Amino acid sequence: MTQRVSFKVYLSYLVIFVAFLGLWKFVIFIFDYPTFVLPSPESIARELFVGLANGLFIKHAYVTFLETVLGFTMGGAFGVILGYAFGKFPRVELLFSPYIIALQTVPKVALAPLLVLWFGYGLGSKIVIAGLITFFVLFVNVMVGVRSVETNMINLMRSIKANAWQFFLLVEVPHSLPMIFAGAKAGITLAIIGAIVGEFMGSKEGLGYLLVWASGQFDMPLIVASVVILTLMGLGLYKIIALLERFFLSWHVSYVRLQVGDIKTI
Amino acid sequence: MANETNHSQVAIKVAGVEKVYRTKSRDIHALASCTFEVRKTEFLSLVGPSGCGKTTLLNILGGLLPPSRGEIWVEGRKLTEVPDNIGYVFQDPVLLPWRTVIRNVRLPLDVRGVNGKQAEEKARQALDMVGLWDFRNQYPHELSGGMKQRVAIARALGYEPSILMMDEPFGALDALTREKLNLRLLKIWSKTQKTVVFVTHNISEAVFLSDRVAVFQGHPGTIKTIVEIDLPRPRGASVMDDPRFAQYISVIRKDLGHLEEEEEI
Numbered sequence: 001m002t003q004r005v006s007f008k009v010y011l012s013y014l015v016i017f018v019a020f021l022g023l024w025k026f027v028i029f030i031f032d033y034p035t036f037v038l039p040s041p042e043s044i045a046r047e048l049f050v051g052l053a054n055g056l057f058i059k060h061a062y063v064t065f066l067e068t069v070l071g072f073t074m075g076g077a078f079g080v081i082l083g084y085a086f087g088k089f090p091r092v093e094l095l096f097s098p099y100i101i102a103l104q105t106v107p108k109v110a111l112a113p114l115l116v117l118w119f120g121y122g123l124g125s126k127i128v129i130a131g132l133i134t135f136f137v138l139f140v141n142v143m144v145g146v147r148s149v150e151t152n153m154i155n156l157m158r159s160i161k162a163n164a165w166q167f168f169l170l171v172e173v174p175h176s177l178p179m180i181f182a183g184a185k186a187g188i189t190l191a192i193i194g195a196i197v198g199e200f201m202g203s204k205e206g207l208g209y210l211l212v213w214a215s216g217q218f219d220m221p222l223i224v225a226s227v228v229i230l231t232l233m234g235l236g237l238y239k240i241i242a243l244l245e246r247f248f249l250s251w252h253v254s255y256v257r258l259q260v261g262d263i264k265t266i
Numbered sequence: 267m268a269n270e271t272n273h274s275q276v277a278i279k280v281a282g283v284e285k286v287y288r289t290k291s292r293d294i295h296a297l298a299s300c301t302f303e304v305r306k307t308e309f310l311s312l313v314g315p316s317g318c319g320k321t322t323l324l325n326i327l328g329g330l331l332p333p334s335r336g337e338i339w340v341e342g343r344k345l346t347e348v349p350d351n352i353g354y355v356f357q358d359p360v361l362l363p364w365r366t367v368i369r370n371v372r373l374p375l376d377v378r379g380v381n382g383k384q385a386e387e388k389a390r391q392a393l394d395m396v397g398l399w400d401f402r403n404q405y406p407h408e409l410s411g412g413m414k415q416r417v418a419i420a421r422a423l424g425y426e427p428s429i430l431m432m433d434e435p436f437g438a439l440d441a442l443t444r445e446k447l448n449l450r451l452l453k454i455w456s457k458t459q460k461t462v463v464f465v466t467h468n469i470s471e472a473v474f475l476s477d478r479v480a481v482f483q484g485h486p487g488t489i490k491t492i493v494e495i496d497l498p499r500p501r502g503a504s505v506m507d508d509p510r511f512a513q514y515i516s517v518i519r520k521d522l523g524h525l526e527e528e529e530e531i
Contacts, residue, residue, distance in 0.1 A: 155360075158348060159348060160374040162377045174364040177364075249364075
């Protein structure tokens, strides 16, 4: 039964996609747009095929991927550690909160020009931008997660004589994991944006560089093809985190389903 | 009442225990001086209106809260931290939502470093006692309120403490579930020979379960009197038809004094 429904759903995805391509073709046909304004779907498909065949996309996507993943893991790790410390010790937060709020309010991509000047045109500056964005998302989520452990649970752990380490391992970590994963899902997409903006500011490789270069050439098909690659990369990274979440948080996935009904999760 | 109990029969001795909560603006006297004993393997209930300090007293006895004054001895040892021989059942079940039923029951055993096989066996026995072995692999959110509280009881039984502290464990349940769980609790109690300190605001529940009922009164709260419940054991639902059952309830109601003074509720 569920198999049939999901097959229908997938079929409708395909139908919508084909209809979209048809509309696209139709608009080009009616208004007779030149390729440098609105490229045709097949010119983009060709560009994708050629670019993938000669390794152009692989080469640039690899660089952006590296920047994103390194920035995400390092920023995320710092976010989790500091978020825990701030959540656990309210006095630390009291001391630093105005600065944290100020830093949080700064649109991180606005720092990109500065960071590129500081960390150069290579990978470093992009990793820092991607990391900075991820840091704040995870920092806030972990802080809230640690704080939201109920007094009841603290009393329970005290009544069974759990020590601080056991409390951390048996309560704080699993309690915070749903929020860590929620932060990671938001963080990974933001990290890609950070890496791309960094590449816009100044770089010699990466999909952001390719986009800027292609727009300089008025190479519309290449621009759109690069965006497609970028999107696929983003989806892939998001999916990896979603799969990890399912693996580590099966209890939570079923719990959320119970709360909001059986919504199809991505 | 009579306190001529022999020392070896005393599970918990409470001497002049008081609690004052200090806040910035004022001191709140939550518990006035309490002195009493809990006998070994007895079922003692603490009864009183909400906010009279019964939970405060229970938390002090369990070592979760330090008293402002007075001393407590648990099985002959002066209470300075959470004792090893106490199992706690809270008002809410407080199950860890990421652990299955059996792993929730195992939690205290894991914390105490009991090895895998032994812990598994003890958890099995405890779950058998509350009749939830078949649900061992469910998650808490898949259980009803009554079942969750039974898991919480199994968790407290699992590491075989000699004393059970129960803080209105069935307060949030419907009357029928509550009665069923009361019967089950009595069976477990008689089988395991535990000392139980049971907090409730339900007079008939207290009479039904207990050997003695400690009646709380006043602000700050203190134990006004302790009523011996001389009803036959083992007790089943038919005990409630015994005329003495109704008498005990009316005695305790009078002791609580809440029918004479039309207080704010």
